[in-house]
Amino acid sequence: MIKHHPSNDILMQFSEGNLPASLSIAVAIHVEMCPVCKKEIAALEAKQADNVFAGFDADSEDSFDAGLFDAITADDAIDEIYEQAPITVDVKDKTYTLPRALTRIGHSNFMQLGKLARSRIDIDDGALRASLLHIDAGGEIPEHTHTGFELTLLLEGEFSDEEGSYVPGDFMMLDGRHNHTPKTAQGCLCFTVVSSALHFNKGISKLLNPIGNLIY
Amino acid sequence: MVSQQLQTGCKPNTGQFTAMPDTPSKELADALFAVATHRDKRAFALLFQYFSPKIKRFGIKQFGSEAQAMELVQETLTSVWRKAHLYHKDKGAATTWVYTVMRNASFDMLRKMKSSREECISEDIWPLIDEATPGQHEFSDHLEDKQIKQYLNKLPQAQREVVRGVYFQDMSQEQLAEHLNIPVGTVKSRLRLALQKLRNEMGDQHD
Numbered sequence: 001m002i003k004h005h006p007s008n009d010i011l012m013q014f015s016e017g018n019l020p021a022s023l024s025i026a027v028a029i030h031v032e033m034c035p036v037c038k039k040e041i042a043a044l045e046a047k048q049a050d051n052v053f054a055g056f057d058a059d060s061e062d063s064f065d066a067g068l069f070d071a072i073t074a075d076d077a078i079d080e081i082y083e084q085a086p087i088t089v090d091v092k093d094k095t096y097t098l099p100r101a102l103t104r105i106g107h108s109n110f111m112q113l114g115k116l117a118r119s120r121i122d123i124d125d126g127a128l129r130a131s132l133l134h135i136d137a138g139g140e141i142p143e144h145t146h147t148g149f150e151l152t153l154l155l156e157g158e159f160s161d162e163e164g165s166y167v168p169g170d171f172m173m174l175d176g177r178h179n180h181t182p183k184t185a186q187g188c189l190c191f192t193v194v195s196s197a198l199h200f201n202k203g204i205s206k207l208l209n210p211i212g213n214l215i216y
Numbered sequence: 217m218v219s220q221q222l223q224t225g226c227k228p229n230t231g232q233f234t235a236m237p238d239t240p241s242k243e244l245a246d247a248l249f250a251v252a253t254h255r256d257k258r259a260f261a262l263l264f265q266y267f268s269p270k271i272k273r274f275g276i277k278q279f280g281s282e283a284q285a286m287e288l289v290q291e292t293l294t295s296v297w298r299k300a301h302l303y304h305k306d307k308g309a310a311t312t313w314v315y316t317v318m319r320n321a322s323f324d325m326l327r328k329m330k331s332s333r334e335e336c337i338s339e340d341i342w343p344l345i346d347e348a349t350p351g352q353h354e355f356s357d358h359l360e361d362k363q364i365k366q367y368l369n370k371l372p373q374a375q376r377e378v379v380r381g382v383y384f385q386d387m388s389q390e391q392l393a394e395h396l397n398i399p400v401g402t403v404k405s406r407l408r409l410a411l412q413k414l415r416n417e418m419g420d421q422h423d
Contacts, residue, residue, distance in 0.1 A: 017323035021337060024323075028341045046308060049315035053239065053270045068290060069264055072297050073257050079298040080372040081345050101340050124331040 002034050002169040010173070011037060015044040022123050022130035022193045026153050026171070029099040029191060033169035089189075091117050091134040096156050096189045098132075107132060111214060115139030118214050121191075133190045135159065140183030148195030149175045157188030240266075244310035245303075252300035253398055263314075264293055271318055278322055291321040301374055302344045305397065316342060345373065367414055375410035378403055 006014070006027050013019045014027040031037045084103040088095050091110055106122035110132075116139060121130035127148075132155075135141065152172045159166055161180040166172070174180065244266065250259035271292050275285025295317045303313045320338035327335070368376055381392040382403075389407070393400040 015319075017319040017326075017338070021327060021341075024341045025337075042308065045316055045319075046312045048319075049309065049312040050239075052274050052315060052318075053267070053311045055270075064261075064265055065268065068268075068293070069261065072264075072290070072294050073260060075298075076255050077298065078301055079295070080374075081299075081302065081343075082373070083345075083369065085369070100343070104340050105337060123337070124333050124335075126330070 002036075002167060002171075004166065004170040004172050005034065005037055006030060006171050007173070011040055012044060015041050016048060020125050020128055022121065022125045022128045023151065025101050025105070025121070025123070025130065026151055026191055026193055028101045029155070030153055030169060030171045032100060089119065089132065091189070092136050092187070094187065099155060099191075102191075110134065113214050116141070116214060128193055128195055130191070130193045133192045135182070135184045135188055135190075137185065137187040139187070140181060143179055143181045147176050149173060149193075150195070151193040152182070153191040155189045155191055157184060157186055159184035159188045159190075239309075239311055241309050241311065244314075245305055248296075248300050248303050248310050248313070249305070249397070251297065252303065253402060260297060263296060267293065267296070267314055274318065275322070279325070284325065288318065288322055288325060291325065292318040295321060299344060317344070320344075371410055371413060375406045375413070378406040379410045379414075382407060 010019065010023070010027060014024055014031075017024075019027065027037075031041055084100065086097050086100070087103050088097050089107075089110070090096075102121070108120040108122070110117040110119045115136040117134040117136070119132040119134075121132065123130055133152075150173075152174070154166050154168050154170045154172075156168055159182045161182045163180070244263065247256075247259035247262045250256035251263070268289050271289045272282075272285045275288035276282060279285060279288070292314070296314060299317065303310065307313070320342055323338045323341070324336045327337070368379060371379065377396060378392065381387045381395065382389065387395065389400055389403045393403045396403070
């Protein structure tokens, strides 16, 4: 069962469209895996619709823009929506089906470093970087912290850290105050959003730098 | 919340002189339905008049610019006109649906301002069709022929729904009309169009 959900604040900003794109994608993926948050989003949207559309508009009588009305209705065509066939990625001889939200958004080939592999999601989102992160069976990410935040959404497989174990759909938002060392016995695929380079706390940092670059 | 301000106008079609009129939910939902089924311009005029000033007000708050607020009005109402068939009453209020259409348009506009790339990803984040629409799993059971599935996927959503309902979920045309909330005549004409298209696509291979 999913135990880790986006905070109420994140859900609220998501439903208002005010969250950065890469985080919005993460929440969208979580919401499709989590009926509880899906219901919450529907309720938030209904509430926001009431707030935005309630009230009397003093200028509603004389604001009818006939030019705009004619321009819109001149074309009788409708927008057809086509279902997207799911797409898969292969990492280390395993095949994963990507969540619906990622089917039309591009991603790079996987770059491998030991048991880690990362594919960059093709989204221009300022300092935020979104990736697919694969950790092969028996792999782990060395202990690290960061100045910004790190969002990890488990898509498939399992992993655990000092706080406990995680199942697909779990949505973990960590900030600079947390240290953690995720490891996986069977392997996992995650969607991650990282806001700044990672700082490794142990070992010879120079050696770990490539991992930091891979993960950010 | 009660406004003390004296109001001199009234909402279109509510006939009420109240400070805070109730949202005419049924009228709005009916208007969306009429736009979807008949491309009804009078019904669209009602939606247009009801929502334009509200979207503009929201846009000014969101973008701090009247020009961009007007762009949001145009983007949103164009989508309402072109996507009304994606609204289903059982999914919620018409106002909520229009809000999500506006939220998506606003999100894409904000992204365009921040990024040089012209990508619209709001519908990847908030799809306007529900993936869990009935008919999805029946599909894999009955339709093993991938090729037919591919042909079906080329059909517009409205026509595909009808083909699935009649041929793969064994619904009568009347049941399907009720289920989709459209007149039986529309079911028949969509089915006819769909079969014509499928025949063209499949051509000589399947006679």
